[in-house]
Amino acid sequence: MKIVLFGKNGQLGWEFQRILPLLGEVVSLDRQELDLCDLHAIQNTLDDLKPGLIVNASAYTEVDKAEVETEAAMKINALAPGIMAEVARKSKAVLIHYSTDYVFDGTNNVPYKEHETTNPLNMYGKSKLAGEKNIEQAGDAYLILRTSWVYSLRGNSFVNKVLGWARKNETLKLVNDQVSNPTWARMLAEVTNLILFKNGENLFENIKEKSGIYHLAGSGHTSRFEWATQILANDPDREGQVVKNILPTTSDEFPTPAMRPLYSALDCSKFERALICAYLIGRVRYNWQCSDRFAGICWRHL
Numbered sequence: 001m002k003i004v005l006f007g008k009n010g011q012l013g014w015e016f017q018r019i020l021p022l023l024g025e026v027v028s029l030d031r032q033e034l035d036l037c038d039l040h041a042i043q044n045t046l047d048d049l050k051p052g053l054i055v056n057a058s059a060y061t062e063v064d065k066a067e068v069e070t071e072a073a074m075k076i077n078a079l080a081p082g083i084m085a086e087v088a089r090k091s092k093a094v095l096i097h098y099s100t101d102y103v104f105d106g107t108n109n110v111p112y113k114e115h116e117t118t119n120p121l122n123m124y125g126k127s128k129l130a131g132e133k134n135i136e137q138a139g140d141a142y143l144i145l146r147t148s149w150v151y152s153l154r155g156n157s158f159v160n161k162v163l164g165w166a167r168k169n170e171t172l173k174l175v176n177d178q179v180s181n182p183t184w185a186r187m188l189a190e191v192t193n194l195i196l197f198k199n200g201e202n203l204f205e206n207i208k209e210k211s212g213i214y215h216l217a218g219s220g221h222t223s224r225f226e227w228a229t230q231i232l233a234n235d236p237d238r239e240g241q242v243v244k245n246i247l248p249t250t251s252d253e254f255p256t257p258a259m260r261p262l263y264s265a266l267d268c269s270k271f272e273r274a275l276i277c278a279y280l281i282g283r284v285r286y287n288w289q290c291s292d293r294f295a296g297i298c299w300r301h302l
């Protein structure tokens, strides 16, 4: 099977580059090879390559910048996935796409389920929600996997930011009122691969039967403040830290260009029921707090 992977250098895309070859011949594309703002190029490239599977790990993920770079965010997060879905439908290919907890407004006090009302507070969330709708409208065999607080030791991830801040500042202030599920990028890629592998015999028909939106995130939710505290406690190079105080603050005291939902934890039970056997869940849904997983696996292998 030919597979096209978009966003190969991102947190999730990088993990996919490593494991998608287990499923077939992979053509990985980065921004230089194909700019997703060029909507015709997406269509032409997919028409030429004729993949049986499209994995879209790309996105405009700069939440604050999206407030001003609205056009780019809408093209990359909303229009491009719509085109991918349309091409996939016409050529009987499967589309795997990722969305976000930021489609919700964060007024819940229990984890969000898929059917609950969306009401994004910022342009990033609005563009991702529009992408979901475009795929639902144009798609045939697709999975839209909503995830949250994706982390790795790559790029400008929250983990890297916290480790960097702790090396430059004696006092760190982090919001304690934004809560969601930290999700390891490798877990997302591995679980997705398992699903594709498990449905591989007749991938298009099998995924078509299950097409829809699912929540897939790390188990356990926490605040940015607690998460940062845990990251620093697990830092293998603690001597490099100059930080002495980590203080909780609130979103009101720490305004950003884009508003964030306060409570956007995701309930992943629909995904677990529909897409993965129980014995695999324990293996692959890493809890952010579980020290052997978080400290051991993450630090050693990222």
Ligand SMILES: NC(=O)c1ccc[n+]([C@@H]2O[C@H](COP(=O)([O-])OP(=O)(O)OC[C@H]3O[C@@H](n4cnc5c(N)ncnc54)[C@H](OP(=O)(O)O)[C@@H]3O)[C@@H](O)[C@H]2O)c1
Pocket (backbone or CB within 6 Å): 007, 008, 009, 010, 011, 012, 013, 030, 031, 032, 034, 035, 036, 037, 056, 057, 058, 059, 060, 061, 076, 097, 098, 099, 100, 101, 128, 147, 148, 149, 150, 151, 155, 185
């Ligand atoms: N990060 C999070 O906390 C988070 C939370 C919830 C949901 N998600 C969703 O999870 C998925 C994966 O996120 P991630 O954290 O892995 O994202 P990421 O690290 O920011 O990677 C995004 C990728 O998209 C590529 N891209 C952006 N604009 C492009 C363009 N115009 N043309 C071609 N490629 C372009 C980037 O290329 P460059 O490397 O060239 O920039 C990068 O490789 C996304 O759908 C995201 O919305 C993420």
